[in-house]
Amino acid sequence: xxxxxxxxxxxxxLGGGGPQAGFLESEILVLMERAGLTDSTIRTIMGRMPSLxxxxxxxxxxxxxxxxxxxxxxxxxxxxFDLASPPRKxxxxxxxxxxxxx
Numbered sequence: 405x406x407x408x409x410x411x412x413x414x415x416x417x418l419g420g421g422g423p424q425a426g427f428l429e430s431e432i433l434v435l436m437e438r439a440g441l442t443d444s445t446i447r448t449i450m451g452r453m454p455s456l457x458x459x460x461x462x463x464x465x466x467x468x469x470x471x472x473x474x475x476x477x478x479x480x481x482x483x484x485f486d487l488a489s490p491p492r493k494x495x496x497x498x499x500x501x502x503x504x505x506x
Contacts, residue, residue: 407432407497409448432499441501449498451491454483 408426427435429446436444450458457479465472 405499406449407499409494409496427497429497432497436499436501440504442504444499444501447498448491448494448496450495451493453485455495457482
């Protein structure tokens with residue numbers, strides 16, 4: 405499952421402000437332990453570059469949808485850097501866990 409992180413971008417100039425929401429990695433681990441889930445893996449996804457590009461694409465689409473269509477391949481190419489080097493902080497966690505076999 406994808407879980408929001410507390411390390412979301414908080415730059416009001418880019419429209420990323422707002423109330424702090426999300427979880428810390430330690431909080432997710434505690435919740436999974438309480439639920440009885442095992443073999444948990446947590447990976448940070450959507451680091452700073454894709455987050456900024458997401459905010460920028462929202463701003464561009466509000467001005468001109470055609471411009472967003474032209475810029476979309478460039479935005480996607482820049483987002484690929486996130487796959488090459490996983491971020492330490494990001495907007496979300498990818499959480500994988502198993503239920504124990506009975």
